[in-house]
Amino acid sequence: MFYRRQAFMTVVAAATLAAGAAFAQPDGKALFGQNCSACHQANGKGIHGAFPALAGDLFVAGPPETVASVVLNGRGGMPTFGKDLSNEDIAAILTYVRGSWGNHAGPLSPKMIESARNPGNRQDDALKMQAH
Amino acid sequence: MTSSLDSLSRRAFIERLGGVGGTGLVMAGMSALGFGIESRAATPPSLSGGGGKKIVVLGSGVAGLTSAYELSKAGYDVTLLEARDRIGGRSYTARKGTKLTELGGEAQTCAFDEGHYINPGPWRIPYHHRGYLHYAKTFEVPMELFNNDNDHSYVYFAKGSGPLAGKAIRKQEIAADTRGYATEMLAKQVNQGALDQDFSKGDKELFLSYLRSEGYLTGKDFKYIGSEGRGWAVDRGAGLNPGVPSTPYALSDILQSDTWATLKSVSDFDQQRTMFQPVGGMDQLPAGFVRHLKPTIIHKSHVVEKISQDADKVQVHYVDGKGHRGVVTADYCICTIPLSVLRGIDIQVSDPFKKAVSGVSYAPVGKIGIQMKRRFWEEDHAIYGGHVYFDNPDIGSIALPSTGWLGNKGVLLGYYQFGANAAKISAKRLAERQAFAVAEGQKVFPQYAENAESAFSIAWHRVQYNLGGWAEWNTDNRRDSYPILNEPDGRIYLAGEHLSYLTGWQEGGIESAWQQIGKLHKRVHA
Ligand SMILES: Cc1cc2nc3c(=O)[nH]c(=O)nc-3n(C[C@H](O)[C@H](O)[C@H](O)COP(=O)(O)OP(=O)(O)OC[C@H]3O[C@@H](n4cnc5c(N)ncnc54)[C@H](O)[C@@H]3O)c2cc1C
Numbered sequence: 001m002f003y004r005r006q007a008f009m010t011v012v013a014a015a016t017l018a019a020g021a022a023f024a025q026p027d028g029k030a031l032f033g034q035n036c037s038a039c040h041q042a043n044g045k046g047i048h049g050a051f052p053a054l055a056g057d058l059f060v061a062g063p064p065e066t067v068a069s070v071v072l073n074g075r076g077g078m079p080t081f082g083k084d085l086s087n088e089d090i091a092a093i094l095t096y097v098r099g100s101w102g103n104h105a106g107p108l109s110p111k112m113i114e115s116a117r118n119p120g121n122r123q124d125d126a127l128k129m130q131a132h
Numbered sequence: 133m134t135s136s137l138d139s140l141s142r143r144a145f146i147e148r149l150g151g152v153g154g155t156g157l158v159m160a161g162m163s164a165l166g167f168g169i170e171s172r173a174a175t176p177p178s179l180s181g182g183g184g185k186k187i188v189v190l191g192s193g194v195a196g197l198t199s200a201y202e203l204s205k206a207g208y209d210v211t212l213l214e215a216r217d218r219i220g221g222r223s224y225t226a227r228k229g230t231k232l233t234e235l236g237g238e239a240q241t242c243a244f245d246e247g248h249y250i251n252p253g254p255w256r257i258p259y260h261h262r263g264y265l266h267y268a269k270t271f272e273v274p275m276e277l278f279n280n281d282n283d284h285s286y287v288y289f290a291k292g293s294g295p296l297a298g299k300a301i302r303k304q305e306i307a308a309d310t311r312g313y314a315t316e317m318l319a320k321q322v323n324q325g326a327l328d329q330d331f332s333k334g335d336k337e338l339f340l341s342y343l344r345s346e347g348y349l350t351g352k353d354f355k356y357i358g359s360e361g362r363g364w365a366v367d368r369g370a371g372l373n374p375g376v377p378s379t380p381y382a383l384s385d386i387l388q389s390d391t392w393a394t395l396k397s398v399s400d401f402d403q404q405r406t407m408f409q410p411v412g413g414m415d416q417l418p419a420g421f422v423r424h425l426k427p428t429i430i431h432k433s434h435v436v437e438k439i440s441q442d443a444d445k446v447q448v449h450y451v452d453g454k455g456h457r458g459v460v461t462a463d464y465c466i467c468t469i470p471l472s473v474l475r476g477i478d479i480q481v482s483d484p485f486k487k488a489v490s491g492v493s494y495a496p497v498g499k500i501g502i503q504m505k506r507r508f509w510e511e512d513h514a515i516y517g518g519h520v521y522f523d524n525p526d527i528g529s530i531a532l533p534s535t536g537w538l539g540n541k542g543v544l545l546g547y548y549q550f551g552a553n554a555a556k557i558s559a560k561r562l563a564e565r566q567a568f569a570v571a572e573g574q575k576v577f578p579q580y581a582e583n584a585e586s587a588f589s590i591a592w593h594r595v596q597y598n599l600g601g602w603a604e605w606n607t608d609n610r611r612d613s614y615p616i617l618n619e620p621d622g623r624i625y626l627a628g629e630h631l632s633y634l635t636g637w638q639e640g641g642i643e644s645a646w647q648q649i650g651k652l653h654k655r656v657h658a
């Protein structure tokens with residue numbers, strides 16, 4: 001039951017997000033606090049042996065598509081955010097990450113995030129998230 | 133009647149399954165279609181003649197315990213190393229005094245009353261998880277039913293529209309009305325001959341009878357006017373009280389509310405109504421294993437830091453609770469450490485093996501148990517067990533306990549979320565998580581907030597030695613990494629829920645252990 005219900009709700013959520021995005025500029029710091037700080041910590045220093053530091057991280061300052069792709073598709077212990085956050089939200093979060101805690105990389109635009117979205121089977125796989 | 137045409141089309145069907153879902157589906161399909169091939173083991177491999185060969189088992193979840201128990205029974209010399217100061221891994225129960233500090237989190241001590249508990253990890257056992265039930269029976273662990281679906285429970289969907297949005301609606305009302313209207317419409321069409329080409333004459337009548345029965349349709353025009361099963365407006369009683377039937381919702385109101393999304397013709401195979409739970413908590417099965425293992429086998433508070441191997445032996449380097457370092461040398465290693473943790477451990481394996489370990493995602497998962505001063509869901513709402521479904525994925529569902537019926541207090545599950553939603557809720561402080569859960573529960577039960585006494589929450593992705601709820605394979609790494617990890621690398625065998633098609637179930641850990649120790653045993657006797 002959960003599998004299809006989740007899929008259904010994601011569609012609703014995505015529609016709501018898209019509608020909201022036209023009105024307000026998302027706040028990268030707040031969104032990072034909400035979605036990422038549980039693991040990477042609010043100061044971006046992470047937790048040794050579990051969650052990598054994003055402060056002073058070379059990967060974060062790297063090519064936009066590679067950075068965006070980790071957030072969109074997940075990797076290892078890093079969850080998939082492609083279905084839950086809009087391009088605007090992810091752009092704002094990564095712009096904040098790339099410009100905070102001593103990082104000095106340029107901002108990312110929602111367009112860059114859109115072009116990093118992978119329409120392949122990873123997205124279908126993400127839908128399989130279900131209760132146990 | 134079995135004609136060659138029948139078996140031909142059955143084969144064609146099976147081949148198509150193979151195209152879609154690989155051999156696993158083919159096996160399941162063959163078994164289902166009566167070819168008699170079991171895709172899964174029902175009992176442990178029978179091993180004997182271990183001959184004192186030394187095996188080191190890493191981790192004391194169900195996979196590690198199964199390995200240690202079966203191997204030592206077969207005469208192997210087993211040593212089990214467990215990082216935590218308790219046995220059981222994810223098979224875990226929080227009760228009075230249980231302590232947990234998540235990575236980056238505050239210290240938490242469970243303050244439930246004596247006798248009350250929450251299972252923060254696994255909590256229900258499908259009836260076809262034969263490995264789990266085998267050990268429950270072997271170790272005489274008392275089991276009770278877990279109510280996985282309750283008609284009288286609520287659905288609370290706030291994102292739809294119309295008069296039913298944002299209201300707690302009984303699931304039985306949604307089910308009766310949605311199916312009543314759907315069957316009415318279909319029956320009318322069929323009756324008027326709209327689908328005649330799809331039926332032989334006799335089948336059409338039978339189909340109409342089915343629709344009438346399924347939807348509680350009445351009269352010559354197959355009308356849905358409600359059904360007793362959706363509940364009464366005024367309950368029947370003694371004497372002069374015949375009861376007042378309830379009135380169906382309007383179809384349009386149901387459709388717009390989205391609540392129909394909770395209906396399925398039948399639940400997924402691993403989510404059906406009849407489920408079990410161990411009496412007293414999920415840690416009771418690990419306790420059963422421990423009762424049947426020599427006490428010298430298990431070494432708690434031994435954190436594995438490094439695994440190396442050469443042509444003859446495997447060496448496991450650990451640090452114990454007092455900070456002392458040591459090495460266990462063995463002939464073989466069964467490693468059940470979750471891949472999310474193993475990827476951070478120095479392990480001497482081939483590059484492709486190492487890469488396969490690192491590539492697998494783990495699900496962020498969050499749960500909260502809340503102790504309530506009284507069982508208002510039973511006393512005031514007549515809901516005994518089951519789940520309240522939300523369309524807010526930050527809550528997912530509330531689950532009412534399938535134990536302690538009609539008692540005074542109770543611990544319910546206040547949320548169960550996954551993925552990005554679990555990541556989000558886990559960023560909150562403990563008190564905020566509780567406040568969030570209570571505010572949402574209050575929308576369904578007016579008695580919720582005033583009865584909430586204390587809470588115990590968990591975010592598995594932030595739990596040391598787990599770093600995630602369960603492995604989440606995608607099509608790519610199931611194909612590329614999974615087969616590599618199912619084979620030993622030298623003297624090291626992996627086992628655990630992650631090495632099964634039953635990921636996220638204890639059964640996956642148990643059956644994976646059976647498979648790997650079976651392979652090991654064969655090799656020793658080759
Ligand atoms: C929220 C949630 C709900 C679930 N619901 C269900 C359910 O309803 N029914 C069901 O059957 N299953 C359910 N599961 C899945 C079930 O918990 C797992 O599939 C199963 O418990 C995994 O067993 P395991 O032995 O593979 O791993 P684990 O139980 O995780 O055991 C691994 C062990 O390795 C130890 N370890 C880790 N690192 C080291 C180290 N460095 N050195 C030494 N030891 C180490 C750990 O401490 C742990 O004890 C659920 C899981 C979660 C998280």
